[in-house]
Amino acid sequence: MSVRSFSRTIIRYATFSTVILVAVFSVFGQDPNLQYSKLGTLNHAGMKQKTELEKWQEDLHFLAREMPKRHKNLFHTISQKEFEATVDELKEKLPKLTRNQAIMEFGKIVAKIGDGHTTLWTVFDREAKFNRLPIVLYVFKDGVFVQSTSPEYKNLLGARILKIGDTPIEKVIEKIKPYISIGKNNEFRLKTWVPNYLISPEVLQALKITNDIEKTPFEIEKDGKTFTTELILDKDIDRSKISWIHARNSSSNPTPIWLKKDERFWFEYLKQNRLLYVQLNNILDKKNKTLRQFFEEVVVFAKSNDVEKFVLDIRSNGGGSSGLNVAIIRGLIQLEKIDKRGKLFVIIGRRTFSAAQNLVNELEKYTNAVFVGEPTGAGPNHYGDARPFKLPNSKLTVRVSTLWWQDVDPRDTRKWKAPDVAAEATFADYANNIDTPFKAILEYNPQKSLDDLLTETEQTKDFKSLKTTLIAYKNDPVNKYLNIEGRLNRFGYMKIFYRKVDLAIEFFKLNTELFPNSSNAYDSLAEGYLINGDKQLAINFYEKSLELNPKNRNAARQLKKLKINKK
Template structure:
């Protein structure tokens, strides 16, 4: 399968050549063509929305078309195309549109100007306050409806949204600016407000990623970049850090390079690993938007054939919100087949997702949108994760960028082996008691490097309890379920599992108490209802 390398809104720019001359009837014809083709092209168009919601949106735009300008109509068409809510459905490709000359980046406390032409260097490193008087947070929120993204995963919005905020026709279509041809960007830097009156002058695709732009000032200044920013223009490359015995591989696209295949590159790299004193191998895919996942096999097989590397504490994978599509497939396989430790930020896609977009070209405007044509059940159907969360959190800040710090690589360099969540709980239970297990749970949760695994801790401990139960260790399982229920007092599932623990030990009264608490929390939890019926504590 060949995933779209970058799936983004392009309709506004593509429509400009003809849209100014389109009649109301022609726009309506495009709308109805889109509405007709979307259910035909998409694998499961109504997996997150109802047919009624879809047709209502179409009807609203049909009624509004006579009162809208071309940019507004085009934005609304693309919003409809993105309604299915999956990361491969919506506008596709990179538009040729000229954008306002600012490279914006989302940080923890706002949107910043990462780089700009030298004449606007006064704004570089500053926080964006507004565009034509509209607060930057509001503009950012408006772009969300145009970004193809999986439900609940903000990754692609965090990456693409700031770029869309520089596109004149998008801003005009979203009613942020009065014209696509000029805008005032207000920036706050060092306590001083700076207003930049800009006109579009750079192609949209140059504003993605981190490839330096000639003649632009950058927040990092002129100092040497961190390793991960050394060659952002390359598809893949490697280097060796002898002082740390780290072999670092950066893999920026699941694609063959012009003069080297993925298979040959990794074969060569792994040969080098065998010849060097390597303690840790780092695979950096934080900038990898995907590509062709049929190219992944040599990577996985090659790592498995490195027994000195494929073990806990020696193989690390850096991910980010950019890690998407075929790169998510790579993450899934690494998680399943290797002992890799993931570091950085969560990925930008569900672990299972829709993909392989089929293109729809609207007959009058020429707007192109893609509809995911396949469902990729990459791992078990029971796995409903909206992202792959790193075991070690390492969120980059603007200050890190300016100072050329890489918190992800730094975390790997300073990594010290620790028990994972399950092992730490199990050891505390076996050697101590429930209070010891609770203390281990709290200590693990309090460690900031575990920020992104907090949401999965309940499920992981629950799974551990059933694993012990299936091994006949009912007392240990009950202790684990007790720790989980105490740590998650509003979880019906944790109470339900606690009931199973008491049942396994024959404590009917306490099992009934737990099942009843589960039903109080969630009256729809069927397993607790069935257990109470089975125990004679509830009438069918």
């Protein structure tokens, strides 16, 4: 594999830290007491100087003061009281924390705000000076695998991580999760960033997953064998990754199309498939070509050639300027022969974020695209446009969201845009140069959408057949991330809006049969009966909803009203 090809692979599939931060800043040059001793034990000889503890306390006060001032709405997920209690708790803990523990706890406060743009990236921040082990990890469908290594650890290539220290990898990820800004509990946003934390000795030691910064024990599985190995932190190791070995090196298959070029945007026509492939990795202009000019070229090409399928690949698109999205949408809408279900495809994934999420929202609203791949890294409505500020003493950079992007219905609380066709890569897929989403597109067989099925049933009233169909639909792996319960629920409320309450009740009943543990499904059914005037059935199903979720305030409130009126 060429150096250029290797670089492309790391950029696309490896995590962000291994892409951007090719230089790792070692803390070995510092006084080890400053790095790993408890802050409360560190003092300066000069009485006029602030102690390390005082500096961190000052940073904490600054953080607590500035975040509410700078964020568009800091308390959108947690309350002000909860935020202040978290700050007070850290203030009490600071004297007993080491420097790396303090940094992690600052990151935890920022992550608790609950939006993906409000961040303190502890493992990326130059001032944190956290190290990285000489491996790259990735969370595949079938586990966490070693994707590339320095030559010294080539025997680990392709190994699945089972434990770090004595802790199973799943529990390690759960321990790290509160320290990463992932928005609305978006597990794919977590999968994007957690590999960087898994290879940071300072992170692992701070969270008491390991004890020794310089030696990190891993339990791994490879070729059917399980063994333990120690990774040694070496400040002199080649961090450029030019000499590193990659899992794709030994594949006999050609490089997949999505890894062919390292450019902001480009397209290629696959004549044998009559397929036009367009890759967009940022919502930004090039120096020599604007995004608008590029999509004008794409439209002209698509109109003048035999194009049966159009693929827009934004799986690696982390954002840019959402104002440029209009050029893309206008271009696709012009292609009437392409803008049809089964002809227009959009590949999305965990790194589809920010302005790219805005693009997904518009594609979902204005085109007939089929979305393929993984869920996106953000929700349709989200906080964004982060602006940085530095803490006065540690110089750590905190970013806070300054705008609320409401692209869709304000009641839309989805944590991501789910793919219509789930296509997640296993490690074997990746190592063998198999592009899982692209393969799914080539093999795509059109099927009726969920909305089509519900609309047909509205006419036929054959709910028994619909139930059978939806059970199969629910169990089909390609529909893994579709919110069938939510779609059924919304469809029922649409019928209520059009005063077809009896019909709405049938859809709500079906939802409780398909999702018997859903408090919300029973809450909706109760509301349907209440609107229809059947108070006893409304009481029965509100009680069932409350039984499943004692925190359902709507059910509790409605029951109180109904029982008072019943007396």
